[in-house]
Amino acid sequence: MSAAEEIPDELWRKVLEIGVNSSTFSYKDLCCISISSSRLCRLSSEDSLWRFLLVIDFHTHIDSSTSSSSASQSSTKFVYKTRFEREKERRLAAHTRALLRKESEISEWGRRIRELETRLSEEAERLQAASVEFSNLQRVRQASVALNVWQPEVVRGRQKQMVEQTAVPVEGRLRALEMEIKLCKQQITGVNRARREVKQRFDMARKELESMKYHPLRDYKLIRSGDQASNAKRKKLKTSINSVPAKNPSRPSNKKKLLHLESE
Numbered sequence: 557m558s559a560a561e562e563i564p565d566e567l568w569r570k571v572l573e574i575g576v577n578s579s580t581f582s583y584k585d586l587c588c589i590s591i592s593s594s595r596l597c598r599l600s601s602e603d604s605l606w607r608f609l610l611v612i613d614f615h616t617h618i619d620s621s622t623s624s625s626s627a628s629q630s631s632t633k634f635v636y637k638t639r640f641e642r643e644k645e646r647r648l649a650a651h652t653r654a655l656l657r658k659e660s661e662i663s664e665w666g667r668r669i670r671e672l673e674t675r676l677s678e679e680a681e682r683l684q685a686a687s688v689e690f691s692n693l694q695r696v697r698q699a700s701v702a703l704n705v706w707q708p709e710v711v712r713g714r715q716k717q718m719v720e721q722t723a724v725p726v727e728g729r730l731r732a733l734e735m736e737i738k739l740c741k742q743q744i745t746g747v748n749r750a751r752r753e754v755k756q757r758f759d760m761a762r763k764e765l766e767s768m769k770y771h772p773l774r775d776y777k778l779i780r781s782g783d784q785a786s787n788a789k790r791k792k793l794k795t796s797i798n799s800v801p802a803k804n805p806s807r808p809s810n811k812k813k814l815l816h817l818e819s820e
Contacts, residue, residue: 565595565599568595568596568599569599569602572586572589572599572600572602572605573604573605576605576608576609577608579612582609583609583613583636583640586600586605586606586609587600601631601633603631603632603633606631606632606633606635606636607632609636610632610635610636610639613636613639613640614636614639614643651768654768655765655768655769658761658764658765658768659765661761662758662761662762662765665754665757665758665761666758668754669751669754669755669758672747672750672751672754673751675747676744676747676748676751679740679743679744679747680744682736682740683737683740683741683744686733686736686737686740687737689733690730690733690734690737693726693729693730693733694730696726697726697727697730
């Protein structure tokens with residue numbers, strides 16, 4: 557007879573009750589205990605343990621009268637299993653809805669990015685057209701000023717032709733183009749800033765979607781803390797390896813001693 561078999565059922569039952577009441581044992585622990593032996597399977601399947609887990613995990617109270625009347629039909633462990641399966645399905649459905657919402661959010665950010673890129677290209681085209689027209693009008697103004705200065709007949713005739721081709725006053729149009737160029741630059745700066753912000757939110761939403769698709773029911777905070785703990789262990793191990801004292805360089809080796817004796 558082994559040492560575990562010598563322990564009475566009352567003591568095993570007390571250990572299980574203490575573990576469940578102190579939240580040390582979860583449903584996973586009870587299931588793992590139940591497969592160790594037929595005796596522990598019988599003790600870990602008692603209604604008192606699973607009734608407490610029902611209250612803790614699902615906030616469900618079962619009266620003693622109700623449990624005694626339905627004992628022949630189903631045990632508290634079976635009730636816990638049914639509630640667990642329902643909760644699992646509910647969480648999976650909620651996770652699916654969260655995925656759909658995140659995907660729609662990503663598509664909305666992508667549409668916003670495309671709109672900003674289209675607007676940015678339109679503003680760039682407006683800026684380029686205004687700059688070209690501004691440079692042409694500057695040449696026209698220079699030509700009109702040059703008419704008042706002595707120039708050869710050929711040059712004066714060409715400048716006069718350029719001035720006559722303009723149907724609007726040059727100075728007023730130049731001021732309007734300066735304002736338009738300044739406005740286009742401001743618009744481009746604002747659109748670029750908005751595009752960067754939207755792109756950051758788009759990338760953040762994609763990362764969140766990837767983490768959500770990795771595992772639907774996993775606690776990512778626990779995973780990160782576990783990774784930090786493993787990294788700390790690796791750093792500690794690396795530090796201990798690096799702190800191993802090396803050989804004393806001041807102490808001569810046997811080979812150096814032999815060479816020294818031969819030279820003497």
